[in-house]
Amino acid sequence: MTDAALTDGDTTEATATVLVVEDEPSIADVLTIALRYHRFDVLVAGSVREAVDAVRRARPDVALLDVMLPDGDGRDIARQLRLSRPETAVVFLTARDAPAEIVGGLSLGDDYITKPFNVDEVVARVRAVLRRTLPGDRIAVRPPLRYGDLELDEATYTVRRAGRAVDLTPTEYALLRFLVRNAGAVVTKEQLLRHVWRYEHAAESTVVETYISYLRRKLDAHGPPLIMTRRGVGYGLASPGSP
Numbered sequence: 383m384t385d386a387a388l389t390d391g392d393t394t395e396a397t398a399t400v401l402v403v404e405d406e407p408s409i410a411d412v413l414t415i416a417l418r419y420h421r422f423d424v425l426v427a428g429s430v431r432e433a434v435d436a437v438r439r440a441r442p443d444v445a446l447l448d449v450m451l452p453d454g455d456g457r458d459i460a461r462q463l464r465l466s467r468p469e470t471a472v473v474f475l476t477a478r479d480a481p482a483e484i485v486g487g488l489s490l491g492d493d494y495i496t497k498p499f500n501v502d503e504v505v506a507r508v509r510a511v512l513r514r515t516l517p518g519d520r521i522a523v524r525p526p527l528r529y530g531d532l533e534l535d536e537a538t539y540t541v542r543r544a545g546r547a548v549d550l551t552p553t554e555y556a557l558l559r560f561l562v563r564n565a566g567a568v569v570t571k572e573q574l575l576r577h578v579w580r581y582e583h584a585a586e587s588t589v590v591e592t593y594i595s596y597l598r599r600k601l602d603a604h605g606p607p608l609i610m611t612r613r614g615v616g617y618g619l620a621s622p623g624s625p
Contacts, residue, residue: 399440401427401436401442401445401446402417402426403430403445404428404448409497410426412552415552416504421536429453430454430458430459433447434459437466441467444492445459445460445472445473446508447459447460448474449487456476457490471511471514472490475499476494476496477497493507501552531622534555539552543605546604553579554600556578557594557597558597560577561609565618568612571590574617575589594617597609
C-alpha cells in the first residue's frame, strides 16, 4: 500500500458550496478547478437568470459574483440574496476597480476582489469569508496527501518535495493531485482530460503533454524523476525511493 492510499479521502464531504457567477468561460473554468480541488462544491452560472435558478435549487454558502453580466448586474443578485438568503455570503469579483465601485460593492457584499486576480488569493478570501459566516466545523482541515518525499497540503494548496516548496499553478496542482491519488496505476490521457480539465470527451490536444512537461521540470529539480510515461498508454508515478 502506498503512502497516498493511507491518506486518501475522496469520501470526505465538500466543505461548502460556492456559486460562481461569471460569463467568461475561461475565468469560470479556472475558478471551478481551484475551488473543487480545495474541496468546495461549485455551481457555475453565466447570467443573472442562471444565478437566480442556482440559488433557488442549491442554496449556496457563498456567491462569487461578476458585476457585468449579459442580462443584468451582479449587484442585483447581491441585493436579492440579502433579502431572500441573508445567510449566503457575497464576494464580488470584477474588473471595476474605481474606489467608488469598491465602496459600493462592500456595502452590498462581504468582500470585493478586482480583476486580474490571483486564484490562490480568491480561494483564501472565500475561506476567510466562510470562517465569518459558517459554523467552525463546516470548514474541514484534511491531512496532507503524501507519496514518497512528496507532500500536497490540501488546506493551503501547497506542494513540497524533499522538504522544499514547489511552486505550482492551479492546473499543475490538480494534475499532480490526480496522479498521486491514483499512485500505483497508469492513467490515460483521456482520464486526465476528463478529471483535471473536465472535458466530457477525449480531445485532440497537447495540453496533457504540455502540463506533464511543466510538472516534470518543477518536480525533478528537487529529486529523481517522479512522473513516468507508459508509451501508448498514459502516465504514472515512479515507486517511492526508486532511482
